[in-house]
Amino acid sequence: MAILDRLFRRGDDRAALNPLYSAVVRAGRAPHWYVEGRVADTIDGRFDMLAxxxxxxxxxxxxxxxxxxxxxxxxxxxxxxxxxxxREIGIGDVVVGKHVGKLLGALGGRIGAMREGMAPGGDLPAALVRNLYRGVAPGADALAHVEARLRALAAGLAATSDTALLAGALEAA
Known part of the structure; x- marks a missing residue:
């Protein structure tokens, strides 16, 4: 089967997205999310911020x-x-696929929540409480901080060319 995969597989073009993915990860690790924004500084909280x-x-x-x-x-x-x-935190081969499936489902839910929350008339704070804070509001100042930074990120991305975005331009994060 590996031979067939190699014969019919196109080149791995994901490498071209490494600068953008690295920028997303750096943005998700920024201390302000966890300090001013009061996102939980845990494995789950960091996943939620990255997603x-x-x-x-x-x-x-x-x-x-x-x-x-x-x-x-x-x-x-x-x-x-x-x-x-x-795998690094010890999830075994047998169940790692199931866990990845759940994480991918969570990402899909967040994409929908961000799309709706950022739309005109959308309720981004409610979407953040549900998806980023797992149903527990962090306090008005923290929520306002995260909302403002995400809206600034979205506005910055809207003004960023496709080429610059692919190169990892996420200045507002």
């Missing part, structure tokens, strides 16, 4: 026909990263 940033980026990529295929590759990088992270 939220990635969701905002993927929503931006949806707006460009030229970025549809790269958005799939970016999601594949996320899946590969999560697979590796789960």
């Amino acid at each position: 939220t940033i990635l969701s905002v980026v993927l929503v931006r990529m949806e707006a460009s026909d030229a970025l549809r295929a790269p958005s799939v590759r970016l999601t594949e990088l996320f899946i590969d990263d999560m697979d590796g992270q789960l």
Whole structure:
């Protein structure tokens, strides 16, 4: 089977998305999310923040026909990263796929929540409480901080060219 895979597989074009994925990860690790934004500084909290940033980026990529295929590759990088992270914390081969499936489902939910929350008339704070804070509101100042930073990120991404985005331009994060 590996021979057939090698014969029919196109080149791995995910490498071109490494700068963007690295920028998403750096943005998700920024201390302000965990200090001013009071996102839980735990494995789950860091996943939630990474998935939220990635969701905002993927929503931006949806707006460009030229970025549809790269958005799939970016999601594949996320899946590969999560697979590796789960294995690193001791999740075994037998169940790692199930865990990755759950994480991918969570990402899909966040993409929908960010798309709706950032839309005109959308309730981004409610979406954040549900998806980033797991149903427990962090306090008005923390929520306002995260909302403002995510809206600034989305606005910055909207003004960023496709080429610059693929190169990892996420200045507002």
